[in-house]
Amino acid sequence: MRKLLFLFLLGLMISCVPAKKEPPSPEALTFKPNFAETKHQIIFNWQDKSSSDSLYQYLQDESEQIRYLGALAFGSNRDSSAIPKLIPLLADSSVAVRIATAYALGQIGKIDAEKPLTDAFLHHDSVPGFQLLNGTILEALGKCGSSQTLKLISETSTYVPSDTLILLGQARGILQFMLRNITHPQGTAAMISFLNNPSIDTSIQTIAAYYLHRGKNLNLEAQWPSLLTAFKNQKSDNVRMFLVTALGKTKNEKAFSELKPIIQDEAEDYRVRVNAIKALQYLEYIPAEPLIAMMIQNQNHHIALTAAEYFLQFGQAERGSYYEELAYKMKADAWEAYYTMFAAAQRHIPTFYKEPKEALTAFLKSKLEKESNLVIKRKIILALGYDMNNMVFLKDLMLSSEPVPVRSAAVEAMGILSAHPEFNAYFKTFAIDSRNFISKYLLQLCNNPSSQLIAAAASVLSNPENNLKIYINDSLDLNLVLDSLKLPAQIEDHVELSNLIHSIKGTTASPFRPQFNHPIEWVALQQVPDTSRATIKTSRGDISVELYKNIAPGTVLSFHQLIEQGFYKGKIFHRVVPNFVIQGGCTRGDGFGSLDFTLRSELPPIYYESEGLLGMASAGADTESQQFFITHSPTPHLTGKYTIFGKVTQGMNIVHQIRAGDIIQDIVLVQ
Numbered sequence: 001m002r003k004l005l006f007l008f009l010l011g012l013m014i015s016c017v018p019a020k021k022e023p024p025s026p027e028a029l030t031f032k033p034n035f036a037e038t039k040h041q042i043i044f045n046w047q048d049k050s051s052s053d054s055l056y057q058y059l060q061d062e063s064e065q066i067r068y069l070g071a072l073a074f075g076s077n078r079d080s081s082a083i084p085k086l087i088p089l090l091a092d093s094s095v096a097v098r099i100a101t102a103y104a105l106g107q108i109g110k111i112d113a114e115k116p117l118t119d120a121f122l123h124h125d126s127v128p129g130f131q132l133l134n135g136t137i138l139e140a141l142g143k144c145g146s147s148q149t150l151k152l153i154s155e156t157s158t159y160v161p162s163d164t165l166i167l168l169g170q171a172r173g174i175l176q177f178m179l180r181n182i183t184h185p186q187g188t189a190a191m192i193s194f195l196n197n198p199s200i201d202t203s204i205q206t207i208a209a210y211y212l213h214r215g216k217n218l219n220l221e222a223q224w225p226s227l228l229t230a231f232k233n234q235k236s237d238n239v240r241m242f243l244v245t246a247l248g249k250t251k252n253e254k255a256f257s258e259l260k261p262i263i264q265d266e267a268e269d270y271r272v273r274v275n276a277i278k279a280l281q282y283l284e285y286i287p288a289e290p291l292i293a294m295m296i297q298n299q300n301h302h303i304a305l306t307a308a309e310y311f312l313q314f315g316q317a318e319r320g321s322y323y324e325e326l327a328y329k330m331k332a333d334a335w336e337a338y339y340t341m342f343a344a345a346q347r348h349i350p351t352f353y354k355e356p357k358e359a360l361t362a363f364l365k366s367k368l369e370k371e372s373n374l375v376i377k378r379k380i381i382l383a384l385g386y387d388m389n390n391m392v393f394l395k396d397l398m399l400s401s402e403p404v405p406v407r408s409a410a411v412e413a414m415g416i417l418s419a420h421p422e423f424n425a426y427f428k429t430f431a432i433d434s435r436n437f438i439s440k441y442l443l444q445l446c447n448n449p450s451s452q453l454i455a456a457a458a459s460v461l462s463n464p465e466n467n468l469k470i471y472i473n474d475s476l477d478l479n480l481v482l483d484s485l486k487l488p489a490q491i492e493d494h495v496e497l498s499n500l501i502h503s504i505k506g507t508t509a510s511p512f513r514p515q516f517n518h519p520i521e522w523v524a525l526q527q528v529p530d531t532s533r534a535t536i537k538t539s540r541g542d543i544s545v546e547l548y549k550n551i552a553p554g555t556v557l558s559f560h561q562l563i564e565q566g567f568y569k570g571k572i573f574h575r576v577v578p579n580f581v582i583q584g585g586c587t588r589g590d591g592f593g594s595l596d597f598t599l600r601s602e603l604p605p606i607y608y609e610s611e612g613l614l615g616m617a618s619a620g621a622d623t624e625s626q627q628f629f630i631t632h633s634p635t636p637h638l639t640g641k642y643t644i645f646g647k648v649t650q651g652m653n654i655v656h657q658i659r660a661g662d663i664i665q666d667i668v669l670v671q
Contacts, residue, residue, distance in 0.1 A: 029096045029129045031065045032550050039066055041522050047073035048554065048600045049516045050622075052082050059085055064094035071097060074104040075640075076603045078621070083112050090120035095129035099136050103605045106140025106176075107640055114145045135169025136605070142176025143640070147184065150177045154186035161199035171207040172636075178215045179637055187211075188218055195230040195243065202236045206609060209242035210636050212249070213275070224252040237269040238610070238634055241579065244272055248279025255279075256286045263291060270656070271579040271633050274306045281314055289319070293326055296337050301659055302578035308340035312347060320349030324360060336576075336660065339364075339379040346386035351426045361387050374589055375574065375661035378409035385413030388426050391434065395441050398453065405590040408456040411445070414438055415460035418468055439471035446497060447477050449484050454493035455592050458500040475504045488514045488598040488625075495619045513622045518597040520554045528560055533649070533670040538573075539663040543630070543651035544670070545614055552602040552645040555616055555624065559645065560669065562626055568667045575629075576660045583617055583629040584664055591617075591627075599624040601643050608638040612648030612655065630655050 033040045039058070043066070046054040058070030071089055074082050082104075089101040098120060105113040117137050122130045141149055154174060159167050171194060174187040191208035194200045212218065212227075220227065227250060231243045244262060247255050262268055262276045277295065280288050288310075295307035311323050324345035330338045342364060349356050361384065368380045381397070384390045394417065398410035417423075418438050424431040445457040461468050478501050485494050495512055502509040532547040549556045562568060568584075574591055575583040587593030600622045608615070608631060615638065617627035624643060631638075632655065648655060 029099055029132055031068045031096065033069060033553070035522060035525050035553060039063075040069060041520075043069045043073055044520060044553065047076055048519065050077045050079065050513065050600075052077070052079045052085075056082075056085050059089060064092075064097055067092065067094065067097045068100045071100040071104050072604055075100070075107040075605070076601055078108050078603075080108050080110045080112075083108060083110060087113070087116045090116055095127060095133055099129065099133050102133065102136045102140045106136075106143040107603065109143045111144055111146065114141065114149060117141055117144070118149075131163060131165035135165040135167075135172075138166070138169035138173040139176060140173075142173030143180070145173075145177070147177075147182050150174065150182055150187055151184050154184055154190045156190075161197065161201070164201045164204070167194070167200065168204050168207070171204050171211070175207055175211045175636060178211055181216070183215060183218065185219070188215075188220070188223075192223060192226055192230070195234075195239070196226055198233065202239065203609065205234070205236070205239045206242070206634055207636060209239045209246070210634060212246035213242035214637060218249060220246060220249045221251055224250040224254070228258065237272060241269065241271045241275050241633060244276045245279045248276075248282040251282055251284065255283055256288065260291060263295060270300045270302055273300075273303055274579040277303070277306045277310055280310065296326060296330060296341060297334075301334060301336055302656075304334055304337035305340060306578050308337040308344065311344040312340055315344050315348045317348050317350055320345050320347070320353075321356060323348060324356070335376050335379060339376070339383050343383035343386050346383055347420075351388060351422050357387055357389060361390060365393075373661060374403060374405045375572065377406055378590065381406065381409040381413050382416065385416035386420070388417055388420055388423065391417060391438065395437075398445065399441065404452050404588050408453055408590045408592060411442065411453055411456040411460055414442065415463060415466050418460070418466040419463070435468055436471045439468045442468070443472060446500070447481055449481055449486075449490075449493075452588075452592075454481070454485075454490070455496040456590075458493070458496035462496070462500040462503040464503075469500070469504050472504055475501045478504075488517055488623075489594060489596040491594055491598055491623050491625070492592050492619050495623065511620055513620070514598045516600070518554070518558070518599055520557060524561070525549070525553055525557045528557060529671070532556060532560070534559075534563060534646075534667055535670055536568075536651075536667050537665040538654060538658065539665060540657050541651060541654040543654050544649045545646045546649050547614075547646040548606070548644065551604055551606055552643050554599055555602055555643050555645040558597075558599055558626075559628070563667045563669055566666070567626065568664050571664045573658050573660060573662050573664065576658060579632050580635065581615075581629040581631050582655060582658045583627060585617075585627040587626070594625045594627075597625060598622060599643075601641075602645070603640055603643065606639075606644050608635045608642075608644065610634055610647075612652050613644050614646035614648070616643040616645060618642060632656065 043058055055070055055073055058066050061067050071086060074086060086101050086105055089097055092098050102117060105117060117140050121134055121137050138153060153170060156170060174191060191211045194204050194208040227246050231240060231247060234240050234243060247258060259276045259279055263273050292307045292310050296304050298304045315323060323341055327338065327341035327345055330341060332338050346360060364380055364384055368377060371377050394410045394414050398407050418435060427434045442457040442461050445451045445453045460466055478497060482497050487494060491514055498509050498512055528549055530549055532549050534545050534547060536543040547556045571585050572589055573582045573584040574586050574589050601624060611631055611633050613631045615629050616624040617629055618624045630648060
């Protein structure tokens with residue numbers, strides 16, 4: 001009976017009357033915190049300390065601004081025990097408070113909030129802010145609702161294009177379901193209908209296209225005509241770069257003829273071309289090899305690297321020598337694609353081709369010996385991981401006195417080697433002994449708290465593709481090491497080692513949240529302007545950014561303080577993923593380095609739905625420290641999980657030019 005009542009209420013929700021008036025702007029339904037106000041400071045303090053009991057009192061405050069900030073705090077600390085305390089605020093006299101509450105319940109992500117959220121959906125347009133509230137509820141249901149709810153939300157067709165905020169919430173909701181691996185054909189149909197309606201706002205179409213781009217196991221084979229039409233009519237590169245993936249997912253026989261000119265068009269946005277190359281993976285055998293071979297020589301390093309990675313991931317064994325031939329013809333200064341092609345050759349030359357394998361390994365080792373750039377050395381070492389003859393060499397390297405980034409690359413390469421599909425066939429009767437050999441030395445690194453390689457080694461051991469954890473007989477010593485780690489400085493080690501211990505036991509590790517250790521200095525924060533700006537000076541040019549003090553106060557203050565200390569001088573961008581992010585600020589240059597403090601994740605309703613957003617890298621909730629990234633394009637799957645603390649205002653062309661290893665010469669604050 002209760003289920004029938006819920007479905008009846010949800011039916012009412014999706015058949016509500018379309019909007020007849022323009023609602024207030026989202027900005028009019030939010031409250032900017034005043035960091036000079038004691039109550040505001042206290043709320044943020046309790047949020048940082050994840051002290052729900054202390055926050056509850058502010059949910060009943062007479063001030064709607066305080067109730068708003070109190071409710072929003074749970075969007076960051078995501079405590080499921082707060083659900084009963086939050087539910088009454090869905091009927092608050094303030095629509096802004098209701099919106100903050102709906103967002104927070106979605107962030108918590110528990111099914112308990114499904115019916116209360118549905119009940120809070122407004123069925124008329126007389127309440128100011130109804131569009132934003134209803135859109136937020138639809139998005140929240142995507143984070144916590146059931147598959148039946150997805151079906152009903154997807155079937156909604158009563159809205160008109162001018163109902164932008166509700167439609168945006170609907171699209172975000174369907175996307176959030178997909179990110180939880182819940183999809184429905186009707187949801188896919190709804191997203192495609194958004195893309196084929198020229199009256200629909202581009203922000204909604206971006207979400208719809210991203211859904212098709214990222215969604216797994218979507219059946220798009222019958223959608224070729226509508227998706228091709230949508231792509232050809234689309235003007236926004238943010239939409240086109242994701243739609244091009246969907247063209248490949250249709251598996252249509254005409255897809256290659258459409259993707260080929262996109263890939264070759266030098267006037268095309270490189271991000272569209274990158275995704276077009278990746279889209280080829282979804283097609284049956286196609287004559288793509290000559291095209292990809294041309295692209296590995298492309299002047300745009302993102303395109304060249306993506307093409308080389310295509311050969312690495314999807315190349316054919318009998319073509320390994322051809323990939324090696326292509327690699328030798330490339331320019332070594334385009335090192336990302338250059339060494340990726342050698343990795344493709346290593347992977348796809350059959351293991352029983354002894355002489356070609358030995359010659360290629362000798363060549364790469366000679367390059368490694370002469371190379372001084374640590375980022376390039378790491379790339380060469382990873383390529384060596386595709387030859388199983390290098391097992392002892394990699395073991396010696398990861399136990400050597402080489403710099404930590406070199407040794408961690410050897411650990412990662414050992415993971416590549418142990419996951420090789422021909423591992424058992426190559427080692428034959430010695431396969432078990434070989435895996436035991438690898439596990440032994442990786443475990444040795446895990447058992448040494450000062451090895452600086454615990455996180456790297458533990459992540460390789462726990463990866464099911466490597467088939468290594470079964471050779472670890474007892475996790476007792478690992479628990480002792482876990483207890484001895486110095487937190488928060490060794491947070492990466494703690495997270496990965498805990499995952500390994502649970503993996504050995506066959507259990508799932510609970511998300512680890514470090515103890516509160518870095519309070520906001522309120523006097524210092526008040527000296528930071530609301531319109532704080534900085535310039536990231538790089539070896540390729542300047543990137544100007546604005547910092548979102550009112551959205552992520554703790555993060556922005558920490559960033560300011562590190563800048564003032566000169567921390568970022570000489571650091572590098574250690575990670576560049578084409579059409580995704582550039583990432584820098586690591587203390588050691590391999591992505592595993594952190595400082596002796598952690599920040600709390602700050603996750604109010606702000607979205608990774610445009611390029612140039614500054615986010616904080618993390619190993620899980622509340623593990624942020626000093627590493628940051630900048631997005632190349634919209635990345636909605638990061639929304640609500642990674643702190644956004646700013647945005648690029650000038651220099652996106654520089655962001656797109658950055659290569660791994662490029663230097664952050666300095667970051668300076670601009671008044």
